[in-house]
Amino acid sequence: MILVYKIILTFMLLCMGVIVSYIINFYFVYHILIPNPENVAVNGNAQDKLFELFFEISSGTGYHPEPSWFYIKVVYALGLILGGIAAYKLIWKRKSA
Numbered sequence: 078m079i080l081v082y083k084i085i086l087t088f089m090l091l092c093m094g095v096i097v098s099y100i101i102n103f104y105f106v107y108h109i110l111i112p113n114p115e116n117v118a119v120n121g122n123a124q125d126k127l128f129e130l131f132f133e134i135s136s137g138t139g140y141h142p143e144p145s146w147f148y149i150k151v152v153y154a155l156g157l158i159l160g161g162i163a164a165y166k167l168i169w170k171r172k173s174a
Contacts, residue, residue, distance in 0.1 A: 083168050083169065086164070086168050087164040087168055087169070090160045090161075090163050090164040090167070090168070091156075091157055091160035091161060091164065092160070093160060093163075094156040094157060094158070094159040094160020094161070094163060095153055095156030095157060095160065096156070097156065097159065098152050098153070098155050098156030098159060099152060099153075099156065102152045107144070110131075110132075111132070111142055115141075128142075130145070130147060130148075131144065131145060131147065131148040131151075132144060132145060132148065133145045
C-alpha cells in the first residue's frame, strides 16, 4: 500500500514540476527574452537562430513572437526533470521506518 502512495505522490510532484516550470517560463523568462514584443513586430529585425528555434512570428498573431512547439516541449521536459528530482529526493530516497 505504501508503494501506491509513493507512486501517486511521484505523479503529483511530476505534475507540479511541469506547472511550476510553465509559471516561471511565461511570467519571468518569456519577458526577459522578449522585453518588448511590439519592437520585434514593428521593426521586423532579423532574429538570430536561437530566437527562431524557440519563437515563431506569424501573421495570425499580428507578427508578435510566440513560443514554438519545440520551446513548449523543452519547458515541459524541464518540468518533468524538476519534478522527478524532487520526487526522488523527497519520496524514493527516504528510508522507511
